[in-house]
Amino acid sequence: MAASSGGKKLLPEPSKGTSAASAHSSILRKSSSEKPVTEATGSGSKSSRNEDLHSVLVTSVLNLERLDLDLYSNEHSNRCTFTGTHHWVPRSRMLFGGQIVGQALVAAAMSVSENIYAHSLHCYFVRAGDPKVPVLYQVDRIRDGKSFSVRSVKAIQHGNPILICQSSFQRKMESPIHHQFTMPVVPSPNELLTQEELIQKYLRDPALTEKYKVGLTKLLAEEVPIEIKPINPPEYYRRVALESKQHFWVRARGYIGEGNMKLHCCVAAYISDYSFLRTALLPHFQYKVKFMASLDHSMWFHAPFRSDEWMLYECESPWAGSCRGLVQGRLWKQDGVLAVSCAQEGVFYVKPSAAESKL
Numbered sequence: 001m002a003a004s005s006g007g008k009k010l011l012p013e014p015s016k017g018t019s020a021a022s023a024h025s026s027i028l029r030k031s032s033s034e035k036p037v038t039e040a041t042g043s044g045s046k047s048s049r050n051e052d053l054h055s056v057l058v059t060s061v062l063n064l065e066r067l068d069l070d071l072y073s074n075e076h077s078n079r080c081t082f083t084g085t086h087h088w089v090p091r092s093r094m095l096f097g098g099q100i101v102g103q104a105l106v107a108a109a110m111s112v113s114e115n116i117y118a119h120s121l122h123c124y125f126v127r128a129g130d131p132k133v134p135v136l137y138q139v140d141r142i143r144d145g146k147s148f149s150v151r152s153v154k155a156i157q158h159g160n161p162i163l164i165c166q167s168s169f170q171r172k173m174e175s176p177i178h179h180q181f182t183m184p185v186v187p188s189p190n191e192l193l194t195q196e197e198l199i200q201k202y203l204r205d206p207a208l209t210e211k212y213k214v215g216l217t218k219l220l221a222e223e224v225p226i227e228i229k230p231i232n233p234p235e236y237y238r239r240v241a242l243e244s245k246q247h248f249w250v251r252a253r254g255y256i257g258e259g260n261m262k263l264h265c266c267v268a269a270y271i272s273d274y275s276f277l278r279t280a281l282l283p284h285f286q287y288k289v290k291f292m293a294s295l296d297h298s299m300w301f302h303a304p305f306r307s308d309e310w311m312l313y314e315c316e317s318p319w320a321g322s323c324r325g326l327v328q329g330r331l332w333k334q335d336g337v338l339a340v341s342c343a344q345e346g347v348f349y350v351k352p353s354a355a356e357s358k359l
């Protein structure tokens with residue numbers, strides 16, 4: 001399974017009714033010495049990615065350590081030490097919501113059998129995560145039915161829950177009832193600049209003020225394990241209200257490969273929270289945000305996908321008010337298949353605008 005602790009190879013607990021053998025093919029690794037299951041079962045289209053550059057999301061961030069039956073920690077596998085930090089923490093200095101959701105789904109996935117797959121999850125972020133200490137993940141096996149299994153996971157720090165996450169898994173089932181919306185028409189990834197290339201371009205702007213130069217340089221230095229290609233990105237000095245919609249191509253940084261869909265769902269959970277909530281702020285450029293945080297996060301997994309291949313993230317915010325904003329998102333594969341739907345509500349506390357503060 002995942003990173004070993006003190007040399008002991010930690011394997012996921014066989015879920016009830018799962019043979020010991022199949023329980024060993026965890027969603028990440030069979031053992032720290034064997035190839036990750038994502039390569040062991042590699043079939044179909046090999047990514048054109050550099051296969052030596054494994055995604056840190058798989059080798060580290062989502063590679064939990066099993067402490068006991070249905071109890072996991074990210075202490076050793078997430079480069080997290082009692083004095084150190086998690087792999088990447090937003091400037092808000094709260095643990096990134098996508099990390100906690102992705103790790104909670106890993107813990108839940110370890111407790112179900114191999115032949116069922118995550119189809120939905122619903123979470124509440126109940127306390128800010130502390131980037132200076134590890135996170136414990138406690139799995140409660142709510143029910144195992146013939147076709148569906150439901151798990152509840154509590155992410156715990158300092159003895160208190162920071163996240164509660166319910167997830168449901170379904171065995172593969174066919175049905176004649178199938179439809180989906182049509183994917184938006186946008187430029188393809190190879191026609192666009194990455195977020196880093198855009199920042200480099202802005203930093204070459206002779207009119208760039210020191211304030212923006214510092215902010216953009218800090219952004220460039222962040223080790224976000226996600227690659228992004230914004231579509232029609234607003235200028236960094238934007239001072240106009242935009243529609244509460246944004247599209248960007250997104251993928252995990254590094255190679256993951258074919259393999260267990262559970263793993264790609266956990267990576268997509270991480271990816272889905274990045275730059276998502278900000279969609280609700282696009283029309284409100286005149287306000288300075290004093291505090292913002294995700295309150296909840298829901299996902300529905302519709303079709304197989306590769307989280308290390310470009311997917312279009314179509315984000316929109318239909319509503320904001322009462323210090324809250326709702327954002328909805330759809331992750332599209334390049335072939336037009338709708339792979340994942342997401343929804344999230346967040347809390348915003350803002351400073352009154354210059355005009356209002358004169359009233």
Ligand SMILES: CC(C)(COP(=O)(O)OP(=O)(O)OC[C@H]1O[C@@H](n2cnc3c(N)ncnc32)[C@H](O)[C@@H]1OP(=O)(O)O)[C@@H](O)C(=O)NCCC(=O)NCCSC(=O)CCCC(=O)O
Pocket residue numbers: 090092094095096097098125126127128129273274275276277278290291292293294295347349350
């Ligand atoms: C959402 C809250 C804060 C709600 O808890 P609460 O106790 O009811 O909170 P609270 O007392 O209302 O305030 C908490 C904090 O919100 C701030 N605040 C509160 N009211 C105002 C105000 N009027 N103006 C300015 N700031 C205000 C203050 O800092 C409050 O903290 P304090 O009371 O000073 O300790 C809590 O449940 C919580 O922290 N949940 C966890 C949220 C979280 O960690 N989400 C995931 C990480 S955020 C993320 O990943 C998305 C990134 C967004 C992005 O950058 O894209």
